[in-house]
Amino acid sequence: xxLQNQLLVAMPNLEDDYFFRAVIYICExxxxxxxxxxxxxxxxxxxxxxxxxxxxxxxxDRTLPNEVVLAGGPVNVERGFILHTPVRKPLQHSYRIxxxxxxTTSADIIETFGTTDSPEKYLVALGCAAWVPGQxxxxxxxxxxxxxxxxxxxxxxxxxxxxxxxxxxxxxxESYNLASKAGRA
Numbered sequence: 275x276x277l278q279n280q281l282l283v284a285m286p287n288l289e290d291d292y293f294f295r296a297v298i299y300i301c302e303x304x305x306x307x308x309x310x311x312x313x314x315x316x317x318x319x320x321x322x323x324x325x326x327x328x329x330x331x332x333x334x335d336r337t338l339p340n341e342v343v344l345a346g347g348p349v350n351v352e353r354g355f356i357l358h359t360p361v362r363k364p365l366q367h368s369y370r371i372x373x374x375x376x377x378t379t380s381a382d383i384i385e386t387f388g389t390t391d392s393p394e395k396y397l398v399a400l401g402c403a404a405w406v407p408g409q410x411x412x413x414x415x416x417x418x419x420x421x422x423x424x425x426x427x428x429x430x431x432x433x434x435x436x437x438x439x440x441x442x443x444x445x446x447x448e449s450y451n452l453a454s455k456a457g458r459a
Contacts, residue, residue: 275411277303279372281428282310282410283420283441292348295438298403299357299424301369301377308405311346311355311377313397313429314437319343321398324354325384336388344434346399356383357429358396374426395430420445 282298298310322338346355356378367380386392405413413419422444432440 277308277410277421279375279424281313281422281424281441281444282414283422283438285417285420288418293403297428297437297441298347299429301355301357301371301402303410305407307407308410310403311344311357311397311399312403313344313357313399314434315345316342316434317345317400319400321387324398325387338388341397342434344397344399346401347403349402349404351401353379353401354381354384355379355399355402356396357399358383358393359426359430361386361393362391375424375429395426397430 277300280300282296282300284293284296286295288294288296293312295314296312297314299313300308300310302309319342321341321343324343325338343354345351358376358378359374360376361383363386365376365378365380366382368376368378368383370376383393383396387396410419414421420442422441425441425444428437428440428444
């Protein structure tokens with residue numbers, strides 16, 4: 275089972291407070307473990323405020339999006355992760371997930387925001403979600419998560435509060451149709 279470039283959708287019975295109704299984009303799934311970003315938990319920090327902090331409150335002459343920074347997960351919360359579409363110039367610490375999506379952890383991408391070098395679409399998260407080898411597969415077999423093909427519209431265009439239902443709709447149903455415990459036939 276390769277989960278890279280998939281969405282995890284928390285089942286209604288998932289009782290973990292952090293992951294309640296979470297939607298997670300899986301950036302990497304290897305023999306060493308799994309890493310992803312929660313894409314539907316906004317913080318109260320805007321991208322504009324983040325850029326100002328990175329630039330040490332210096333005045334910048336560019337227009338930045340009104341988007342907020344996401345709480346990407348409970349691991350490495352002091353570290354920034356930017357999921358984005360292709361960029362023109364190479365970035366220092368960038369990991370290509372697909373032809374259309376990369377994950378960057380270096381601040382050089384922040385310098386492109388509001389310029390012509392900026393990726394067309396991106397989301398910024400502090401922290402990530404991580405699993406040791408086999409852990410996520412066990413959680414999926416316990417019916418904690420649904421696995422859905424990644425959708426760029428959900429990643430970048432759907433409002434945060436609608437992403438959980440939108441991801442379910444990709445499978446053709448909504449949570450009110452789900453039992454709290456799934457069975458096996």
